[in-house]
Amino acid sequence: MTEGELLLKVENVSKKFCKDLKTSLWYGIKDLISGVSSSNKERILRPKEFWAVKDINFELKRGECLGLIGHNGAGKSTLLKILNGLIKPDSGQVTIKGRVGALIELGAGFNPILSGRENIYNNGAILGFTRKEIDDKLEDIIDFAEIREFIDMPVQNYSSGMKVRLGFAVAAQMEPDVLIIDEVLAVGDLGFTLKCFKTIDTILPNTAVVFVSHSMPMVSRICNKIILMENGEPKYVGEDIGEGIDKYYSRFTNNNSNVVFDDNSLTLDSFKIKTESVINGFPVINWGGNLKLDINFTTKIKKETFCIVIIISDKEQRPIAMLQESQFNSIENKSMRVLVDVSDLQLSKGLYNFNLVMKSGMTNEPRLRINNIGEFQVIHEKEVWQPFLLRATYDFIS
């Protein structure tokens, strides 16, 4: 076993499906009769057919983890099934060296009427282990899955979480060379998910992992390569996880700001993020640079003290930071302009948006709240997913 050894090679893999079953069956019969041998025919779409996976290429070495991301229906699971040999591609080739452990669909690979224990033996045998070898691993698998009480119950009576526990325990404890994991991990509870990530960290140096997920924090946590799929096609393939994730998020961005609350005591005229460059439609701020905002509004009531609150959220709408609040006194029907400056912005690389809240400085009651009022991206010259930096001083005492 050598680190860096090529374990998985995917060359020009494509798979087409048909949108309706009747036509699909008809094409199947036609193909059987005519014997589709020419690769040209395989690359042509007939009416109602579409590419679920199109021209995917990548290589994965021992110790590498590939994150496969994309919107619903992008073709990720189909590609995993091709890798696992469950589906034959229409064109292209998959070369795998060594043993494959896969956790693809809930309960897939298990016989529902057999018990958990019997299924462990079945799966082990499929992976090429002898009965004695499985005997030696059995206890570890049952312990890892934490389902000892239910190990002799038919798998069809297992809960979703129990199926995923058993599936991951078998896939990971059988020392696979290539480990394929679909979103299913999300079904496990937090304790089990954390345990799975710990296991992936432990086995990763000896394994090539392909990991499908919609959770970008999970992808950025474990992957060192990424493929973004869109309608079956690779939209980004590379080692800059941050760039792949940004491209994924930018597909879902909507520039419509969202007025959540408005009591008509002031109107927002404009909210501008002042930057020198714009990439892919987003204002760009260099990591450690200055964030400048230019906000214009008109106050409609007099003798009110307003408090301005600006919150920065990430693309999953989690609040990440809040700017220091500030107060101002209103004058009836008066336009006001406020310039905001935040220096040394050390947010991680990625896309962010602002929520703006104007509240009464006296009662704290909200007057106006607008979500997703402006988006920006933080970039960094390094290709790593830089975490949030906290300034610290170190006192070395000898």
Ligand SMILES: Nc1ncnc2c1ncn2[C@@H]1O[C@H](COP(=O)(O)OP(=O)(O)OP(=O)(O)O)[C@@H](O)[C@H]1O
């Ligand atoms: N057996 C099949 N017959 C016909 N179409 C199929 C079949 N399996 C998948 N598809 C279609 O292929 C496309 C890709 O599906 P796939 O399950 O690979 O997407 P995905 O990226 O895994 O999506 P999700 O994030 O929702 O799991 C979808 O349009 C789906 O409807």
